[in-house]
Amino acid sequence: MAITIETAELPDLIAEAVAVSAEFERRFGHLSEAQLNWQPHPEEWSIGYCVEHVMTVNRCYFAPIEQILAGTRKPTFWERVPLLPGLFGPLLIRALVPGAKGRVEAQSP
Numbered sequence: 001m002a003i004t005i006e007t008a009e010l011p012d013l014i015a016e017a018v019a020v021s022a023e024f025e026r027r028f029g030h031l032s033e034a035q036l037n038w039q040p041h042p043e044e045w046s047i048g049y050c051v052e053h054v055m056t057v058n059r060c061y062f063a064p065i066e067q068i069l070a071g072t073r074k075p076t077f078w079e080r081v082p083l084l085p086g087l088f089g090p091l092l093i094r095a096l097v098p099g100a101k102g103r104v105e106a107q108s109p
Contacts (some may be wrong), residue, residue, distance in 0.1 A: 010065065010068060010069065028051075031047070034050075035047075
C-alpha cells in the first residue's frame with residue numbers, strides 16, 4: 001500500500017498501520033526472545049528495544065484517533081490557528097520521512 005502522510009485519510013493510515021503490523025509479524029514473529037533482544041553492540045538498540053520504543057511512542061495517538069473516528073474530538077486553539085499547521089506540518093513531515101537529511105535524536109527511556 002503506497003500512501004503519503006500529506007494526502008492520506010485516517011482510514012488509509014489505519015490500514016497502513018495494520019499492514020505494517022502484519023509485515024512485522026511475518027519478518028520477526030518467529031524470533032526468540034533472546035534473538036529479539038540481541039544487540040550488535042552495547043550502545044546499539046536491539047530489534048525488541050526498537051519495537052518497544054515505537055509502541056510506547058505510538059500509544060499517545062490511540063485516544064485521539066479513537067476520538068476522531070467517533071467524531072468527539074475538539075481541536076485545540078493552536079490546532080485551529082491556520083498558520084501553525086501550515087508552517088510546521090510540512091517541516092515535521094520532511095524531517096521524518098525515510099531518507100531525510102539530518103538526524104533527530106530520541107531520548108533513551
